[in-house]
Amino acid sequence: MGNEGNKFKWVGTRQVRPDGVDKVTGQATYGADFTLPGMITGKVLRSPHAHARIRSIDTSAAAALPGVRAIVTAADFPDLPSEVVAGGEAPVNYRHVSCNTIARDKVLYEGHAVAAVAATSTAIADEALALIKVDYEVLPHVIDVADAMRDDAPVLHDDLITSGVDPAPKKASNIASRTEFVLGDVAKGFGEAEVVIERKYTTQPVHQGYIEPHAVVASVAADGMATIWCSSQGQFMVREFCAKLLKLDDASIRVIPAEIGGGFGGKTTVYLEPLALVLSRKSGRPVRMVMTREEVFRASGPTSGGVLHVKLGAKHDGTLVAADIELAYQAGAFPGSPAIPGCMTAFACYDVPNARAVGYDVVSNRPKCAAYRAPGAPLSAFAVESAMDELALQLKMDPIELRLKNAAKEGTRALYGPKMPTIGFVETLEAAKAHPHYSAPLKPNQGRGVASGFWFNIGGQSSAAVHVNEDGTAVVVSGNPDIGGSRASMALMAAEVLGIDYNKVKPIVADTASVGYSFLTGGSRVTFATGKAVVDAANDVVSQLRARAAKLWKCDVEEVVWKDGVAYPAQGQTDTRTQLSLAEIAASAARTGGPISGKACINAGGAGPGFGTHICDVEVDPETGRSSVIRYTVVQDVGRAIHPSYCEGQLQGGAVQGIGWALNEEYLYDDKGRLLNPGFLDYRMPVASDMPMIDTVMVEVPNPTHPFGVRGVGEVPIVPPLAAVANAVARAADVRVNDLPISPPRLLSAILHK
Amino acid sequence: MIPPPPGTGGGFPRHAMATVILQPAFARRLTGGVTNLDIDATDYQALVEQLDEQFPGFAEAVASHVAVAIDGQIYPNPLLEPIGPTSEVFFLPALEGG
Numbered sequence: 001m002g003n004e005g006n007k008f009k010w011v012g013t014r015q016v017r018p019d020g021v022d023k024v025t026g027q028a029t030y031g032a033d034f035t036l037p038g039m040i041t042g043k044v045l046r047s048p049h050a051h052a053r054i055r056s057i058d059t060s061a062a063a064a065l066p067g068v069r070a071i072v073t074a075a076d077f078p079d080l081p082s083e084v085v086a087g088g089e090a091p092v093n094y095r096h097v098s099c100n101t102i103a104r105d106k107v108l109y110e111g112h113a114v115a116a117v118a119a120t121s122t123a124i125a126d127e128a129l130a131l132i133k134v135d136y137e138v139l140p141h142v143i144d145v146a147d148a149m150r151d152d153a154p155v156l157h158d159d160l161i162t163s164g165v166d167p168a169p170k171k172a173s174n175i176a177s178r179t180e181f182v183l184g185d186v187a188k189g190f191g192e193a194e195v196v197i198e199r200k201y202t203t204q205p206v207h208q209g210y211i212e213p214h215a216v217v218a219s220v221a222a223d224g225m226a227t228i229w230c231s232s233q234g235q236f237m238v239r240e241f242c243a244k245l246l247k248l249d250d251a252s253i254r255v256i257p258a259e260i261g262g263g264f265g266g267k268t269t270v271y272l273e274p275l276a277l278v279l280s281r282k283s284g285r286p287v288r289m290v291m292t293r294e295e296v297f298r299a300s301g302p303t304s305g306g307v308l309h310v311k312l313g314a315k316h317d318g319t320l321v322a323a324d325i326e327l328a329y330q331a332g333a334f335p336g337s338p339a340i341p342g343c344m345t346a347f348a349c350y351d352v353p354n355a356r357a358v359g360y361d362v363v364s365n366r367p368k369c370a371a372y373r374a375p376g377a378p379l380s381a382f383a384v385e386s387a388m389d390e391l392a393l394q395l396k397m398d399p400i401e402l403r404l405k406n407a408a409k410e411g412t413r414a415l416y417g418p419k420m421p422t423i424g425f426v427e428t429l430e431a432a433k434a435h436p437h438y439s440a441p442l443k444p445n446q447g448r449g450v451a452s453g454f455w456f457n458i459g460g461q462s463s464a465a466v467h468v469n470e471d472g473t474a475v476v477v478s479g480n481p482d483i484g485g486s487r488a489s490m491a492l493m494a495a496e497v498l499g500i501d502y503n504k505v506k507p508i509v510a511d512t513a514s515v516g517y518s519f520l521t522g523g524s525r526v527t528f529a530t531g532k533a534v535v536d537a538a539n540d541v542v543s544q545l546r547a548r549a550a551k552l553w554k555c556d557v558e559e560v561v562w563k564d565g566v567a568y569p570a571q572g573q574t575d576t577r578t579q580l581s582l583a584e585i586a587a588s589a590a591r592t593g594g595p596i597s598g599k600a601c602i603n604a605g606g607a608g609p610g611f612g613t614h615i616c617d618v619e620v621d622p623e624t625g626r627s628s629v630i631r632y633t634v635v636q637d638v639g640r641a642i643h644p645s646y647c648e649g650q651l652q653g654g655a656v657q658g659i660g661w662a663l664n665e666e667y668l669y670d671d672k673g674r675l676l677n678p679g680f681l682d683y684r685m686p687v688a689s690d691m692p693m694i695d696t697v698m699v700e701v702p703n704p705t706h707p708f709g710v711r712g713v714g715e716v717p718i719v720p721p722l723a724a725v726a727n728a729v730a731r732a733a734d735v736r737v738n739d740l741p742i743s744p745p746r747l748l749s750a751i752l753h754k
Numbered sequence: 755m756i757p758p759p760p761g762t763g764g765g766f767p768r769h770a771m772a773t774v775i776l777q778p779a780f781a782r783r784l785t786g787g788v789t790n791l792d793i794d795a796t797d798y799q800a801l802v803e804q805l806d807e808q809f810p811g812f813a814e815a816v817a818s819h820v821a822v823a824i825d826g827q828i829y830p831n832p833l834l835e836p837i838g839p840t841s842e843v844f845f846l847p848a849l850e851g852g
Contacts, residue, residue, distance in 0.1 A: 084819065166782060166783075179779070179847070180777070180779045181777055208852075264852055265852020303852075375851065375852050417823060417846060418826045418828070418846075419825075419842070420826060421827060457851070458850070458851055459830065460831075522852055523849065523850055523851025524851055603831055605827055605829040714852075
């Protein structure tokens with residue numbers, strides 16, 4: 001609970017999280033917990049086909065069923081144009097979002113929503129769904145990304161012409177775009193190379209696996225004003241998407257954020273919210289909709305799978321002279337895979353003078369992909385970091401030494417253009433090398449893998465307010481759902497600036513009508529950007545407190561200094577003015593001008609890039625092919641850990657999710673494109689008993705653009721594990737598997753055929 | 755006050771200009787393939803206006819879906835961010851995250 005020797009009183013200490021008691025006592029209100037008088041239940045009819053044209057939908061029998069209050073189909077939604085427009089901070093094609101929410105003309109994956117019903121009970125809603133008659137013309141489908149790129153593949157969208165190709169193709173295909181980044185002269189670089197590693201890798205789409213399924217309550221009043229309660233990664237995102245999809249004013253929708261039971265990027269879009277809103281509008285009743293786990297798997301977005309070709313060229317001393325990657329990422333039913341960040345991050349850890357990355361965004365008959373921690377980066381890191389391991393083996397170099405030799409530093413030019421600002425990659429490598437884990441002995445059938453990873457982290461728009469209460473306590477208001485302990489971080493930073501006890505600062509996450517716009521919780525931006533807004537708002541409060549003290553002392557505000565929650569006369573003042581605490585100034589606020597409240601609305605630039613290096617030990621059973629992770633250490637530059645425990649939690653959680661991605665997780669489809677494993681029994685995510693304690697080392701190289709040095713921490717830790725695990729398995733089993741997951745049957749086959 | 759370095763006239767040399775660097779694919783579409791451009795501008799908006807004069811359509815192309823990196827710092831929604839006489843400016847795809 002102490003400050004562990006840092007220079008701050010609160011920042012960097014391990015305080016109890018403000019939402020902790022509610023969560024451990026079951027009092028926290030999640031999306032599915034909210035109830036309203038007269039509330040009815042909404043359910044979704046989903047496509048049984050992977051690809052089909054909808055000839056007709058007959059809802060008459062369902063509508064006649066007693067207890068059914070409303071039915072919606074795509075006909076109840078505006079037919080939006082297909083155009084990419086600015087949305088929040090990233091481009092959005094709202095037609096695609098609309099058509100993913102409820103199918104129009106075609107279903108593009110098994111589980112695609114076709115209609116929704118609201119009824120007075122779940123049983124009646126289910127019965128009504130069974131009465132809806134949909135006439136489908138079943139079409140050929142394609143699941144795999146490489147198959148979807150073939151000339152003879154079934155085409156999902158008749159108007160999808162590949163962008164980024166000159167001249168533009170004349171016919172539609174499943175390749176939405178081609179993007180290329182180039183640095184230096186790649187051919188010349190490979191011409192100078194003395195060692196070349198060239199490999200192909202594949203990864204599978206994996207789900208974020210949040211414990212809480214999507215859930216919403218929507219209520220539309222008689223005057224058309226809509227209120228939505230839901231768990232998401234952004235109440236403003238939900239408002240924006242619902243408004244755009246239904247052609248409503250932002251001001252006519254109020255979104256109240258619930259507690260969120262995990263998101264990891266998967267709750268940065270809408271699925272149920274527009275349906276619930278329209279069902280409520282048609283029925284005149286509040287409507288609650290909750291996905292089953294099966295629906296979460298069949299209808300919400302995992303991250304992409306991909307096919308990646310990597311080529312690395314180096315000198316005999318390990319110096320990288322050229323690097324090339326071509327990757328194709330599966331976007332699911334609509335364009336929008338993270339192929340571009342996959343390209344941009346691929347070689348960001350290294351100072352490579354000649355590099356190229358080409359990315360393809362490819363649609364196929366699977367759920368539209370969604371963000372998942374560091375979207376796109378884990379896949380390309382798996383490929384590049386695996387190839388780096390083979391390069392180290394070929395050169396007989398220590399894998400950390402190879403990375404140190406080529407590590408990006410401040411001033412290193414990234415493939416995507418700019419030079420790196422202040423970063424701490426070298427520091428993570430040195431800390432990993434010095435860690436006892438790295439030199440610990442291994443037993444037979446055990447292997448040790450190392451891999452590194454990078455993520456940009458982002459800033460963006462955030463709003464915050466700090467209100468001083470009459471008794472000297474304070475409330476911190478921000479607009480970002482807390483998915484990783486951010487309320488504690490906001491309170492710590494406010495307490496530090498105000499100079500009052502952390503326990504006297506209460507942070508809340510406000511609804512869209514109660515705080516200024518805030519971009520969603522994602523991109524590891526909240527502690528950085530919203531934290532900056534909170535610091536600015538708290539500094540605004542301090543300015544007001546100094547002004548109030550100046551009033552009471554009848555002096556200029558410049559003669560008042562603020563330190564440790566107390567107003568002091570400035571140095572050199574020799575009169576009899578005494579100190580005034582925040583509580584004393586708050587108590588006299590009515591006499592000095594009224595309530596004291598600070599606010600800040602910012603667009604934060606300067607997010608500090610993050611780097612991490614992971615060490616993984618596995619033990620392989622050569623008779624079954626099972627790999628067990630027996631020791632794992634995460635080293636990451638966190639800039640400044642505002643709340644060290646929650647930073648460590650992010651590092652551990654990211655590592656575990658990456659380990660699951662590497663070893664077990666995959667979607668299994670039958671020959672009709674139907675998902676065979678839509679549940680946690682058959683979709684195998686790691687559980688606590690599968691894992692050793694994940695050790696963490698937080699390197700702190702402060703980000704100079706944040707008042708406390710914050711860098712985002714939530715995404716970097718999922719980038720290295722795929723390769724760290726694969727490299728450990730390769731060294732333990734003496735055979736390398738370049739196709740994920742490295743499941744027991746796959747590894748056993750590799751062992752038997754080596 | 756620290757005096758300016760000799761020969762600088764109290765600031766940076768007058769001929770110094772910011773360098774705009776474009777990825778080749780971006781350049782093929784917008785600048786006829788020119789990837790490096792020297793621009794004399796003091797903020798982002800002025801820089802884009804000058805580029806749009808030289809290459810009509812440039813401003814519209816970067817009005818959305820792109821971020822800008824100025825001297826290594828990435829800005830998602832730039833407008834008046836200062837550009838120094840030796841700045842490096844890159845246009846990037848808009849970044850999100852999970």
